[in-house]
Amino acid sequence: MTKRSLPPLTALRAFEAFARLGRMTTAADELCVTHGAVSRQIRSLELSVGLPLTEGPRHRLKLTDAGERLAASLSGAFDRVERTLADLRSADAAELHLSCLGTFAMRWLIPRLGTFHDQHPGLRVRVTESFAPADFARERYDAAIRLTEHVPAHGGEAIAFLDNFHGPVAAPQLVNGRPGVKAFAGLPRLHTRPHLQAWAEWERHTGLSLPEAPQNREFEHLFYMLEAAVAGLGVGLSPFVYVAADIEAGRLAAPVGFVRTPAQFYLILPPGPAKPAAAAFRDWLLDEAGSVPVPS
Structure with a gap:
């Protein structure tokens, strides 16, 4: 040039x-x-x-x-x-760039975004996937959603908007209506590579002990593992908010229900005044989360 x-x-x-x-x-x-x-x-x-x-x-x-x-x-x-x-x-003021957990975006957030757009037709939400700790100094986004046990220490605002409950899920035909651990103890156990300790955490949260799985199957992402559970490849472990719609639709069964974990879903905002789109999204998200039922 x-x-x-x-x-x-x-x-x-x-x-x-x-x-x-x-x-x-x-x-x-x-x-x-x-x-x-x-x-x-x-x-x-x-x-x-x-x-x-x-x-x-x-x-x-x-x-x-x-x-x-x-x-x-x-x-x-x-x-x-x-x-x-x-x-x-x-x-820029009319757009919210949201860094979000991929499965949460797919299975909880995006199906509800229509109500946000109805309430704020002039605002746009751009969702990108990330599982890394929120770092506003390193990456350019306006807000982040993460699942964590600890309030992120980053100098901004961190709002816990959903409690997390997790439990085993499987295709209904695999558990055949049987309640309790015996319904799935003999099934292949599904795992995600980023969180291989999930089943051990579930046992610690419930006080239950599982026998050795007859087979273990690993998947790269949680949403892959959930589709494997729907397809009858074994029993997986999932947060309730990711599978509530599948359970209601009869695609998945939860033979022992869900137990609360120490982790919560957080909306994390950077230091300083929130831009208008982020403030509107924060208020909408808190209202939306307030209507989510607690698993029985």
Whole structure:
């Protein structure tokens, strides 16, 4: 690409402010510099372009013809930049970039987002998947949803909006209506690679002990494992909010119900005032979560 041959932006800004406002002192006030600094920038600009841009006595300077032409070009360019920035800020204010657990987004959040859009038709929600701890300094998003036992220490706002309950689930034909651990103890056990300790945690939370599984099957993601459970490949372990709709629809059965865990679902906001879209989403999310039933 051809390198631009332009004078320093500081000099162009000083000259444009003087040309628009008509006085060095007024231009200096706008730019938060001294009268002398504006004068020096204009002089350096004249030297850079090789043309006189101002003329007349020091305290009654006016623009030359070349100065008038340059001032008109600069003012038009700066106006366009200012309008573009205003448009970008307006568009950004209307969008929420949400970093979210993938399975939570698929199975709980997205099916409910229609009510948010109905209430806030001018706002947009962009969801990206992440399981890593929320880090607003490293990644650019406006809010995050995470499942954790500990309030994230990041200097912003962390709101626990849903308790977490987990329990074993399997295709109804596998457990055949039988209640209790015996309904699934002899089935292949399904796991997710990122959370292989899930079954041990469930045993600790319930005080129950399971016999060794006849077979263990691992999956890369929780939503893969849940589809495997629906397909009858074994018994999996899931948070209640991920499978509530499947249980109601008869796609999955929960033979021993669900037990509460120490972890909670958190909405995490960065430090500082929440942007309008994030504030609206926070209020909607709390209302929506308040209507979620607790598993029996």
